[in-house]
Amino acid sequence: MKEKRINSSKITDKDEFLADEFSVQENNKGTENHLSAMNLMWIGIGGTIGSSFFLASGLPISYAGPGVVFSYLLGGLLACQIAGALTSLSVNHPVSGSFKVYAEEILGPFMGFYVGWTFWIGVVLSIGSETIAMAIFSKLWFPNAPVWLLTIVYSAIVIALNAFGLKNFGKVETIMSFIKVAALVLFIIIGAAAMFGVFYTNHPVGIKTLLDNGGLFPKGLRGLLQSMLIVIFSYAGIGVVAMASSEVRNPRRDIPKAMLLLILILVLLYAVSILTVVCLIPWNTISIKQSPFISALELINIPFAASIMNAVVLVASFSVMTGSYFSAIMMLVALGNSHQAPAFVSKESKNGVFYGSLILTAIGLVAIIITSYILPGKIYSYLISASAYFSFISLGIILVCFLIWRKTVANQDIYKSPLAFGAPWSTVITLVILVLLFIFSLGVIDQRMGFYFALGISVVISIAYLFIRGKSKDTA
Numbered sequence: 517m518k519e520k521r522i523n524s525s526k527i528t529d530k531d532e533f534l535a536d537e538f539s540v541q542e543n544n545k546g547t548e549n550h551l552s553a554m555n556l557m558w559i560g561i562g563g564t565i566g567s568s569f570f571l572a573s574g575l576p577i578s579y580a581g582p583g584v585v586f587s588y589l590l591g592g593l594l595a596c597q598i599a600g601a602l603t604s605l606s607v608n609h610p611v612s613g614s615f616k617v618y619a620e621e622i623l624g625p626f627m628g629f630y631v632g633w634t635f636w637i638g639v640v641l642s643i644g645s646e647t648i649a650m651a652i653f654s655k656l657w658f659p660n661a662p663v664w665l666l667t668i669v670y671s672a673i674v675i676a677l678n679a680f681g682l683k684n685f686g687k688v689e690t691i692m693s694f695i696k697v698a699a700l701v702l703f704i705i706i707g708a709a710a711m712f713g714v715f716y717t718n719h720p721v722g723i724k725t726l727l728d729n730g731g732l733f734p735k736g737l738r739g740l741l742q743s744m745l746i747v748i749f750s751y752a753g754i755g756v757v758a759m760a761s762s763e764v765r766n767p768r769r770d771i772p773k774a775m776l777l778l779i780l781i782l783v784l785l786y787a788v789s790i791l792t793v794v795c796l797i798p799w800n801t802i803s804i805k806q807s808p809f810i811s812a813l814e815l816i817n818i819p820f821a822a823s824i825m826n827a828v829v830l831v832a833s834f835s836v837m838t839g840s841y842f843s844a845i846m847m848l849v850a851l852g853n854s855h856q857a858p859a860f861v862s863k864e865s866k867n868g869v870f871y872g873s874l875i876l877t878a879i880g881l882v883a884i885i886i887t888s889y890i891l892p893g894k895i896y897s898y899l900i901s902a903s904a905y906f907s908f909i910s911l912g913i914i915l916v917c918f919l920i921w922r923k924t925v926a927n928q929d930i931y932k933s934p935l936a937f938g939a940p941w942s943t944v945i946t947l948v949i950l951v952l953l954f955i956f957s958l959g960v961i962d963q964r965m966g967f968y969f970a971l972g973i974s975v976v977i978s979i980a981y982l983f984i985r986g987k988s989k990d991t992a
Contacts, residue, residue: 555690556757556764556774557781559839562693564753564782565700566836570829571649572900573750573790574804576743579960581734582726582794585787587747592783595751597946598911600936601918602755603775607931610767615755615910616850622917629981630974631913632851637973638906639844640877644884645899646837647671652805653833656826664889670834671885675878678841679869692835697781699828700789703809706816707792715816721796729798738956745957748950749904750786752911753836754778756843768931775935841877848873856984901957901966902973908954909970915947 576584611617615635620628651666658666709715711722719725726732733740757775764770789809793802796812803811807829813821849870852862860872884899919940922932936943957963 552765553770553773553777556770557777558690558693560754560757560774560778561697561781562690562835563756563839563843564751564778564836565693565696565785566646566649566753566832569750569786570809570832571652571804571807572645572746573793574802574806574808575900576746577790577794577799577802577808578804579735580740580743581730581732581799583733583740584743584747584794584799585791587740587743588750588786588790589783591744591747591751592779592786594748594946594949595754595782596779596935596937597939597942598751598914599754599757599775599779600933600939601915601943602757603772603933603935604931605914605918605921606757607767607771607933608925610764610771615914616847616854618917618921619913620854622920623913625985626978626981627913628854629851629856629984630977631910632847632854632856633977633980634906634974635910636844636847636851636877637880638903638910639840639847640880640884641899641903641906643671643674643837643840643844643881644888645903646833646840647674647881647885648888648899650830650833650837653807653810653826653829656806656810656823664885667885667888670837671878671881674834674837674841675874675881677838678845678874679871692831695828696832696835697785699825700785703813703825704788704792706818706821707796707812710816711795715818717796717815717817719815721815723795725798726795729800734799738959741953741956742960742963744953745904745908745960745963746900748911748953749900749907751782752904752907754782755910755914756839772931772933772935775933779935844877845870845873848876898962898966898969901963902969903966904963905954905967905970906973908950909974912947912950915943915950919943 573584576587580587605618609618616628616632619631647667647670648663650670651661651663654661654666655663706715710717735742754775757771757778764774793808793812797808797815801811802808807826809829810822810825813825848857848861851857852859852873858872858876861876862870863872864870888899918936922940922943932939938945958967
């Protein structure tokens, strides 16, 4: 796949950015942009449903118990507000590297630098967690294979795909996304059939399993709130729709449609499939060493059901990891074009590959693999938590950008997404809730360790910005 160079150059007229639609419809006529709303929706699903749901959902279940279903519903409501903010910004200003550009033009150059680098680091952490998840899934078939070896194999495949290109990647991603959705729907159907006695299980399933282990909220409201960090992280991939906004035929029509369908599908699949899990197996027996979906299927006497779901989970993780690696490369290119990263990361080869960005991302991934070998017991939880904190920060910045932009264009005839219903007050409430959930998440030791890591990286990024800014002044 030939990567397209990101245009992250600074827009000269800030008022134009804040108040003009940039003649979106006219600018897209006659261009090579070709993504439809359905393409965009499937790409969004592909970039969202991965190990952060199939495997990491065991973490919020362990925090909140069966009440985790409400966590996913609340997460969907917050994701709806964030999607509305992103949709409004993307429709009125469809540009590659959207997160970085919005933050830089509305909040200043430091925030553009910070969002760009935290996005890249968060994606690398996410890729690392996906490779570890894939290794864990593969243990079902290769129980004696060390995790670090499996992570190297999967990482090498993804790096190779990005190095040599992948034709028709959009079609491949659509197929993999469809497989994930179909598998979750099938899981729900099988689970419902088991609860109605169609399949034999070795223990009672249904309402009894749901309520007989401490009730719906065994750890109270605190447990539910502490589960939200990972839950919201499982929705974080909706941002890929904004990242691809410059590639659609008709932004005003296709982006809102894609985002609405994406949110509806995610909320429905997440809530119903998690409800099925906690109705099939006691919540306090779930371990992050195996997908809770596979654990549930192992209790149902259907030949090869667990192995088939395991294969689907591998497809899900591989799908997210491949797309995430490409996103990391593109963000580095944007940073390089803005002189906020080494120049070599934005140099394009004859075959359209940014090898500098690819290699730097590979180095970051190798560092994650080495760390996972040193700290095998906790590294997955730490990676998920640290990446989730970076997502929290990015989502918060998006909401702030939306609030400022919305105030500036209050009297303008521009598109405002209905997904951000109740704005601006609903946006403010969403921000407050994110801050509260951020605070509650620190009550979990593993998540707190992830926060320390994210905080340390944020300090390093801030110092690096001061150095780069000072160097720019010296050369000016």
